[in-house]
Amino acid sequence: MKKNDYIRLSEKYIRDEATEEERERLFDWIRHNEKINRLMLKRLEQAACDVDHDTEMRMYEHIRTSILPKNKQVCLNRSWRKTIRRAAVWLLPILSAWSVYLFTSRPSSENDLLTITAPPGERAEVVLTDGSRVWINSGSTLTCDGTFNHKERRVFLKGEAYFEVQKDARCPFIVHAGEMEIEALGTSFNVNAYPDINHVSSVLLEGSIRVNAEGEEHILSENEQIIFDRSSHTLSTGKVYAADFIQWKEGNLYFENRSFDEIALTLSRVFNVEIRFASEELRAVRFSGTLGGGSIRNALDILSLTSSMCYEMNGTTVVLYCK
Known part of the structure; x- marks a missing residue:
């Protein structure tokens, strides 16, 4: 072949x-x-x-x-x-990294696309041909075309990924993630751009990144986060402890002032389950903290201890309701 x-x-x-x-x-x-x-x-x-x-x-x-x-x-x-x-x-x-190697080692055109997917319930790690490393979270997709690592390194993200980018001032590394375009030079940063949540965000761990969204440009410093709100079409920045936002690499789930509605989407992706709300008022309840990623029951137990939520689980279906 x-x-x-x-x-x-x-x-x-x-x-x-x-x-x-x-x-x-x-x-x-x-x-x-x-x-x-x-x-x-x-x-x-x-x-x-x-x-x-x-x-x-x-x-x-x-x-x-x-x-x-x-x-x-x-x-x-x-x-x-x-x-x-x-x-x-x-x-x-291994297969992902090898696919990238084959892909970029042959004559390529801009129309050639390589897509790397981490299915629900799994994560993937990829070493790109420029030496940059990417950790891809559950239910996420990373795509690049045949021009990657020629004059620029351009990738497209749907979902969440953590990037450790090799420095190359002559070949900028650019991430397209929802409404954001993020340019990095020798940088470690996380991007969250799932299409089913109300925001796109990026957190910088090391180096610097230039973020463009809706015609606005921001340069982030270490331990800074930028969020684009899809409803209001506004950008906001703030100081955070950036390491918290990549706990998912180790199987933990960190949330900062997130609604149960959004948390349910994350748990569905990570544990490959269906979550339903029997009590609609629970969707707006907010939570900040870390949920252990060991099992869906452990995560739900923590949520139930810190809120008015109870749950029932039948196979891969979870129903949330008020106490």
Whole structure:
């Protein structure tokens, strides 16, 4: 197959749209590709687990050889499919980064698009070809075209992501996120631009960013946040503790004066559940603080202890009502 075919297969796998035959072709390619094998080894070396070298190599070899059995007639049983599904969080960043490599290593045009998606309930980490790193939150999509890292580095975000941008004054890094355009030079910042919430925001952790929205331009300093209100079409800035806003990278959920309506949308994305309001007045209730990301029940328990809310959960459906 040509490189274009592998890109399409990687993207379909990331979006969980690949057929069984397409998955087999992709996994077969991974098993026999030395460059992506080196990438897998590097990923293992960076893993935050304390294992000895022999164990690490056995883990690597088991994953590499088991991704696709040599006899293609062998079907994966249910338990192995579950193992592969658990490994998705580990594999998705590799496939995403490799897709970007293939994408930018071939002759490209502005019309070529690469889309990297973190499905609901999952997160992804991507290393772009310029060395910049992007953490993509649940239910979010990052897109770039074939001109990325030529004269400029332009990406399009729907959802939430944290960026650590490599410095390159000759090649500006620009994020399009809803109504905001954010330009960065050697910067760490978070962007929240889910289409189903009433605002677009960015928080700066390190460096500086230039933000444009509705014809207004602001330059943010460290520990500063900018918010665009979609209802009033207004911009506001303020000082914050920026590290709080990237707790989602570690699986925690931080909210600052957010309505239960918006919190419910976030919980739905993170835990892949449906949340309904039996009591409409709960939608306007506001909450500030951190909800542990361990389980949906833990998060709901904290909310119920700090408000007049109760909940009932049946499978993946949650109903919120007043006490």
